[in-house]
Amino acid sequence: MNLLQLAYPLGVGIAAIGSGLGLGRAVGSAMEAMGRQPEAAGKIQTGMIVGAAFIEALTIYALISVFLAK
């Protein structure tokens, strides 16, 4: 079993932990804000989607290293 082949999915998995925590906080705050002021839900949702894309991108960078190495 090649240890290097184990490293790539493990790296992506560790990056996904951080993304999961960050996304949970971001979307949770967005939900709370939407609950406080439902008429601003459109703007909050747009901002949440954009923020989620940024946080998701960090895991995607780890995934790219898998593609670049193979």
Place this chain on the structure above:
Amino acid sequence: MIASGTLRAPILRHLAAGLFLLAGLLVSAPRASASTAAAAKPAEHASAGEHKAAHHEGPPELPNLAEAIGAFAPETRVGKFLGNHNNWWVVRPFFALLMVLIFVLLLTGVYKKRSVHPGRLQTAVEMVVEALDNLICGILGRDVGRAYLPFLGGLFVYIMSLNLFGLFPLAMSPTSFYATTGALAVCTVLVTQYTAFTKLGVKGVVLHWLGNPEDGVTWAVGFIILLPLHIVEDFIVKPVSLAARLYGNIFGEDVLLGAMLSMGVSILVFLPKHGIPVGLPLELPFMFLALLTSTIQALVFSLLSTIYVLMVLPHEDHDEHHEAADVHA
């Protein structure tokens, strides 16, 4: 045909929609046959050293038109040329240029036939332009926003259509390739730097990079910390992050579709095929996810480009170096 209601009877309309869906499902399954046939070919032609096409390592991807031509007609010169994976530099810009051609034809047609009472196509295009106008002028302000609306709005529409193009059968999204996304990011960096140097001047740009220093301490802090940080951020971090985000999302989505599709074909491997591989449409929910991801990634790219342009415009506030020191400290 379905939406405009020329098919009067509702049953016929539902039947037509069902037939389109079924055709889409059946068309998506033979795409795996091209990749498996292309992988099986070099085992037979291993002696012929010239044809070493289609045996590429790497994550599974959905085959596109060029690979299909290369797999099904490997004896012709065109098939040999297109099936060879070393000739990717012909295939990948081809789809991007095809998209540009489609857009140019569509928009020129709309522009020539424009009128005060717009038809359906003109209304659709105007809706898109107005939504982009609201988005970009809301961030940049009226004057600058209108000046940059062609580039930034076009970036959004272009990237979204390039991303979605990969979902068509026999087509690939050019953004699932690092060179296309890198080129788009370089375009954004060029526009941002051009804006900075024309609106602020060279002296203004250097002062902006130093964080608008006012006394000796902030000069030293600016030279040692802020200047290298800003240069690295402007020329390395921004384009690489833009390109990598878009490339990773779209290529990952394509790989996911390819893996799901081969899994769907391999589930029904016990069925007699008579030359046509049939597979379960396991990739269908991921195609819907790909719709969402394509739009969101295009929006993020263009929104980030807008914000990068906004950050080099001259600000009105004078305590910007306090903000810069707070950010980088």
